[in-house]
Amino acid sequence: MIFLxxxxxxxxxxxxxxxxxxxxxxxxxxxxxxxxxxxxxxxSALSIVATIYFSQKKVQFSHDFFAxxxxxxxxxxxxxxxxxxxxxxxxVEMGPPTNVCNNFATAQxxxxxxxxxxxxxxxxxxxxxxxxxxxxxxxxxxRNLGGMELNGINADDCTRAMxxxxxxxxxxVLPEEPIRDLYLINAGQSxxxxxxxxxxxxxxxxxxRQLGADTDGxxxxxxxxxxxxxxxxxxxxNDLDIDIAWSGAECQLxxxxxxxxxxxxxxxVFPVMGDATTESWxxxxxxxxxxxxxxxxxxxxxxxxxxxxxxxxxxxxDVAQVHPMVFVNLNSSLRNPDxxxxxxxxxxxxxxxxxxxxxxFGNIRR
Amino acid sequence: xxxxxxxxLKLNSGRKVRxxxxxxxxxxxxxxxxxxxxxxxxxxxxIDTNLNVKNRVIALNIAREGMEAVxxxxxxxxxxxxxxxxxxxxxxxxxxxxxxxxxxxxxTKFINGNNEAAPxxxxxxxxxxxxxxxxKRATLQADIDFLNGAQTEASRAPSRLYITxxxxxxxxxxxxxxxxxxxxxxxYLDIENPYDGALTPAVDGFCGAGDTDDSCQNSxxxxxxxxxxxxxxxxxxxxxxxxxxxxxERDEY
Numbered sequence: 143m144i145f146l147x148x149x150x151x152x153x154x155x156x157x158x159x160x161x162x163x164x165x166x167x168x169x170x171x172x173x174x175x176x177x178x179x180x181x182x183x184x185x186s187a188l189s190i191v192a193t194i195y196f197s198q199k200k201v202q203f204s205h206d207f208f209a210x211x212x213x214x215x216x217x218x219x220x221x222x223x224x225x226x227x228x229x230x231x232x233x234v235e236m237g238p239p240t241n242v243c244n245n246f247a248t249a250q251x252x253x254x255x256x257x258x259x260x261x262x263x264x265x266x267x268x269x270x271x272x273x274x275x276x277x278x279x280x281x282x283x284x285r286n287l288g289g290m291e292l293n294g295i296n297a298d299d300c301t302r303a304m305x306x307x308x309x310x311x312x313x314x315v316l317p318e319e320p321i322r323d324l325y326l327i328n329a330g331q332s333x334x335x336x337x338x339x340x341x342x343x344x345x346x347x348x349x350x351r352q353l354g355a356d357t358d359g360x361x362x363x364x365x366x367x368x369x370x371x372x373x374x375x376x377x378x379x380n381d382l383d384i385d386i387a388w389s390g391a392e393c394q395l396x397x398x399x400x401x402x403x404x405x406x407x408x409x410x411v412f413p414v415m416g417d418a419t420t421e422s423w424x425x426x427x428x429x430x431x432x433x434x435x436x437x438x439x440x441x442x443x444x445x446x447x448x449x450x451x452x453x454x455x456x457x458x459x460d461v462a463q464v465h466p467m468v469f470v471n472l473n474s475s476l477r478n479p480d481x482x483x484x485x486x487x488x489x490x491x492x493x494x495x496x497x498x499x500x501x502x503f504g505n506i507r508r
Numbered sequence: 509x510x511x512x513x514x515x516x517l518k519l520n521s522g523r524k525v526r527x528x529x530x531x532x533x534x535x536x537x538x539x540x541x542x543x544x545x546x547x548x549x550x551x552x553x554x555i556d557t558n559l560n561v562k563n564r565v566i567a568l569n570i571a572r573e574g575m576e577a578v579x580x581x582x583x584x585x586x587x588x589x590x591x592x593x594x595x596x597x598x599x600x601x602x603x604x605x606x607x608x609x610x611x612x613x614x615x616t617k618f619i620n621g622n623n624e625a626a627p628x629x630x631x632x633x634x635x636x637x638x639x640x641x642x643x644k645r646a647t648l649q650a651d652i653d654f655l656n657g658a659q660t661e662a663s664r665a666p667s668r669l670y671i672t673x674x675x676x677x678x679x680x681x682x683x684x685x686x687x688x689x690x691x692x693x694x695x696y697l698d699i700e701n702p703y704d705g706a707l708t709p710a711v712d713g714f715c716g717a718g719d720t721d722d723s724c725q726n727s728x729x730x731x732x733x734x735x736x737x738x739x740x741x742x743x744x745x746x747x748x749x750x751x752x753x754x755x756x757e758r759d760e761y
Contacts, residue, residue, distance in 0.1 A: 190547050197551060201558045208565050215569075448639035453587055460606075464640045465583030467576070471677070493677060497573045497634075499580040503756050 196483055203482040207490050210435040211474060214347060215494050217433050218324070218470050221335055221349070222498035225326035226506060227466040228334055229303040229452040232325055233269035234261065238302035246300050249276040249292060252283055259300070270507075272300055273455045289456025297459045302450045321445040324468060329502045337433075339443035347434035347443055434474075441491070442473035454505040467499040556740060567691060567735035567746040570669065570679060574695050574733035575748050577632045577641035582729070584640060585609070586756045594724055597754040598699060603635055603642040627698035627730075631666055633681045643695065644681075652692050652745075654738040667692040667736075690739070696732040700751075727754045 168176075237243075237259060246257040251267055251274070274283030275292050291298045304321065324337040336350040396405040396412075405411060434440050446469040451462035475491040476482065484490060528536075582597055589596035589609060599609035629648040634641050646666040653659050670686035672678045680686060729752045736745045 190551075194547065194550055194554070197554045201554050201561075204558055205561055208561060212565065450639065461639065463584065463588040465580050465587050467580050469634075469678075494569060495573070495678060496569050497576040497580070499576050499583060503583065503586065 199483060203476070203484075204490055207437065207476055208492065210437050211472065211492050211494055214434050214438065214440075214474075215470060215472055215496055218337055218347070218472075219496060219498035221337065222324065222326060222468050222470070223501045225328045225333075225335055226500040226502040227447055227452075227468065228325035228327040229455075230269040231327075231334065231336075232303040232447070233272075234265045235323070235325065236304040236321070237261065237264045238300050239305040243300035243302065246272055247275075247292070249279075250274060250283070250300070269303060269452070270455060272298075285455075288458030289451055289462055290458050294458075297456075297461060301456050301459070303452060304447065304450055321447060322443070324445045324447075324470075327506070329506050331506055339440060340432075345440045346432050346438075347440050348430045349433045350430040437477055438474045439477040440472065440474045442471070444471040445469065446471070454507060465499060466502075467497060469495060469497050471495045560739060560744070563690070563737055563739055563744065564746060567737060567744070568748075570691055570693055571733045571735045571746050571748045573679070574632050574693055574735075575731060575750055577634070578643065578695060578697070578729075578731050578733070579752060580641055581643060582752055582754070593756065594754065594758070598729055600643050603638075603644065606638065627696060630695045630697060631681050631693070632695050634678070643697075648694055652694070652734075652736040653743065654736070655741070655743055664692060667694050669693055690737040692736040694734055694736075696730075696734070698730040699726045700728040700730055701726040727758065728752070729754075 240259050243259050245259055246263070246267065248257065251257055251271055257263060257267075270285075271283075273285050273287070273289060275285075275287050276283050277287065277292065287294060287298070289298055289301045290296065322339050324335075326335040326337070327333070328335075334352045336352070338348050338350070340346050340348050396410060400407055400410075448467055448469075449462045449464040451459060453462045453464060453466070456462035472494040473491070475489050476484065479486070479489040581600065585597050585599055586593050589599070596609050601608050628645060629650065630643040630645055631648070632641055632643050648667055649659055649663055652664055652667060665683075666681065668683070669679045669681060669689050669691045670683055671689050672680060672686050679689070679691070731750050731752055733748045734745055736743075738744070
């Protein structure tokens with residue numbers, strides 16, 4: 143067997159020797175040229191494949207980027223639809239611009255010492271108060287002017303809850319006070335939502351939910367401004383305060399039912415839904431959450447709110463008779479673009495605008 | 509060096525080495541070009557898809573804004589005409605006639621002060637000073653067509669959207685001082701009666717037995733918002749369709 147194989151090899155070797163005498167091999171030059179051409183072809187083919195691959199990747203990342211932006215704007219509009227504009231909070235935080243409302247009229251507010259248009263005074267007054275006018279000088283404020291001045295003819299600019307946003311019709315000038323925070327309140331007046339554009343430590347969008355809001359810093363949630371509980375036509379201490387807080391391991395809701403200013407009486411403390419040890423409800427309602435996807439660097443987030451007045455308080459003001467809505471303008475870019483193959487001069491950015499009309503109908507100040 | 513090289517080639521060809529036939533060359537070229545064409549087609553497709561995805565997202569948001577505007581006009585009518593909701597819920601105040609719906613507009617037609625019958629095409633734009641949307645009736649093409657030369661740009665112009673300068677930017681139909689975009693938006697409105705005439709007009713006191721207003725008889729508004737744009741010589745559009753009901757504090761609808 144081994145012998146046979148050796149014979150065969152010998153035969154093959156002989157044949158190879160024989161054929162080599164007739165057929166010419168490649169010269170070095172030919173080999174070099176062939177290798178050169180082949181390498182050019184292979185290189186270009188590879189570069190085409192690489193281009194296709196990376197452009198396909200870019201398309202995919204761009205698509206993901208759009209999807210992330212859509213998610214964010216969807217999240218914001220969803221919250222805006224399920225709630226309505228929180229005019230009370232806007233009035234305190236922004237208030238009417240001082241160039242149209244320097245101070246609140248004496249006949250407009252009860253028993254105050256100073257009525258200058260400052261944040262402190264606005265927090266003290268509360269939004270519904272500025273709709274009151276003592277029309278017959280009997281020392282009692284009433285609300286039948288519905289957002290008009292004492293003469294009943296001109297719209298009262300001091301009843302504006304916020305400044306103008308952007309006056310596009312004047313050629314895009316007058317960026318008076320861009321609205322960076324969206325304040326919303328639900329139909330049951332029990333939950334307030336704040337959507338904000340956070341600058342530091344990184345550009346993102348946050349959402350803060352609160353049961354009530356503590357604008358005067360007394361540690362208790364504010365009410366809807368003065369309420370004439372005993373019907374004497376005068377404004378006294380607020381009749382309802384609520385708060386939610388941890389009490390040991392239990393999350394509790396505190397309600398000042400009898401208006402004595404404390405939560406110490408019967409039927410004023412209630413456990414909040416869920417098991418406090420497993421559900422972080424108490425934390426959730428006070429905590430600020432990031433709602434923008436991590437892949438997004440939110441460069442700018444602006445809101446335009448219409449109308450600038452609460453239409454149900456300013457019921458005689460024609461301009462205010464618009465169903466509450468908000469425009470959301472989102473400008474974002476891709477965070478860590480180099481990770482996705484985009485260089486610094488070619489970072490994907492997108493500008494989204496959409497409108498969200500509140501699905502809460504009717505006056506929620508029942 | 510080069511001459512030497514050419515000489516060596518000549519020497520080789522002179523030595524009875526067979527060249528490629530024309531058929532072989534044609535086949536090779538065909539294969540090469542097929543591969544190249546396929547490659548570039550894929551590349552072009554990827555770029556086109558990227559552009560299309562981007563435009564589609566923008567167009568969809570433009571259409572959504574239009575839908576939201578019509579909804580807001582209905583909601584505003586519920587608010588502004590709270591004492592006469594059943595008749596005025598679909599009434600359209602105009603930018604030029606801000607109180608077109610004040611008073612008691614005559615029956616039979618509903619859309620605006622001109623008693624225009626639905627269905628009709630509108631443009632919708634936000635009016636900053638009045639802080640509200642206005643639906644504007646204009647002579648519009650029923651269906652925007654960029655190709656075939658069937659429509660002139662002038663006939664499409666009322667539907668065209670422009671973008672405002674400054675930050676934030678905003679889409680508007682106002683051309684002056686703004687940058688044109690490739691997008692066109694139209695709103696189609698039609699009023700319907702989901703009960704096919706069976707709804708009694710005497711609903712919750714607002715509409716009486718003798719009221720023949722369309723808005724009393726019919727409680728459903730069909731809204732179609734369509735955004736058109738031209739992309740790489742192709743006709744593109746995004747369509748949103750919804751039915752808005754006059755349900756607020758209505759006994760039956």
